[in-house]
Amino acid sequence: MKCPKCLNDDTKVLESRVSQEGRSVRRRRSCVSCGYRYTTYEKEEELQMQVEKKDDSFEAFSRKKIAKAIEAACIKRPVSVGDIDAMVAKIERSLLERGERVITSREIGDLTIDHLKAIDHVAYVRFASIYKDFKDPDEFRQELEDLRR
Ligand SMILES: [Zn+2]
Numbered sequence: 001m002k003c004p005k006c007l008n009d010d011t012k013v014l015e016s017r018v019s020q021e022g023r024s025v026r027r028r029r030s031c032v033s034c035g036y037r038y039t040t041y042e043k044e045e046e047l048q049m050q051v052e053k054k055d056d057s058f059e060a061f062s063r064k065k066i067a068k069a070i071e072a073a074c075i076k077r078p079v080s081v082g083d084i085d086a087m088v089a090k091i092e093r094s095l096l097e098r099g100e101r102v103i104t105s106r107e108i109g110d111l112t113i114d115h116l117k118a119i120d121h122v123a124y125v126r127f128a129s130i131y132k133d134f135k136d137p138d139e140f141r142q143e144l145e146d147l148r149r
Contacts, residue, residue, distance in 0.1 A: 003031035004038055013099030025096055049095060050102045061095070061103070063088050070112060073127035077120050087115045 001011050014028040014037070023044045030037045049061035067088045074084065091111045095103055109131045116124040 001029060001040060003034060003036055005036040006031060006034045008033035016097045016099045018093050018096050025099075027099055047096060049100070051108065052102055052104045054105060058102070061092075063092060066091060066108060066112060069127070070116065070123075073116060073123040073130075074120065077123050079120050079123060083119060087112075087119065091115060 002009055003011055008031055010032040011029045012032055014030050016028075017026045019025070025042045025047060027040045027042065028037065029040060050058050051061050052058055067084055070084050070087060091108065094111060095108070113124065113128055113131065116127050
């Protein structure tokens with residue numbers, strides 16, 4: 001996003017507000033170079049985020065992908081499709097509010113874990129065990145003990 005005053009490319013996001021339907025974002029920005037502050041409105045088509053994966057490759061942010069991962073963790077659990085949709089919407093919203101165009105798969109994973117934890121503990125443990133790629137069983141046990149508290 002170019003500064004309208006000095007055309008510098010580097011701006012800092014001070015505040016982001018996602019519209020009710022999640023179709024646009026209003027952002028307060030500040031130019032890193034000249035300090036000029038201005039507001040931008042970004043529509044859905046401009047909001048496409050990129051995901052940086054563990055292997056350093058990039059892919060387009062996909063709601064569907066997150067929904068699928070959550071669905072897999074929620075198999076045979078009392079979590080409805082509506083619950084999953086709401087969760088994905090919330091995750092997307094908090095990512096948009098960060099105002100970054102590139103997010104890491106880790107950030108998405110961490111957010112997903114937080115949301116699952118609040119909804120269903122079994123689904124949470126399933127997701128966390130795959131996602132965190134536990135190297136030793138102690139780590140996994142620790143996670144379970146944390147949950148019991
Ligand atoms: Zn500037």
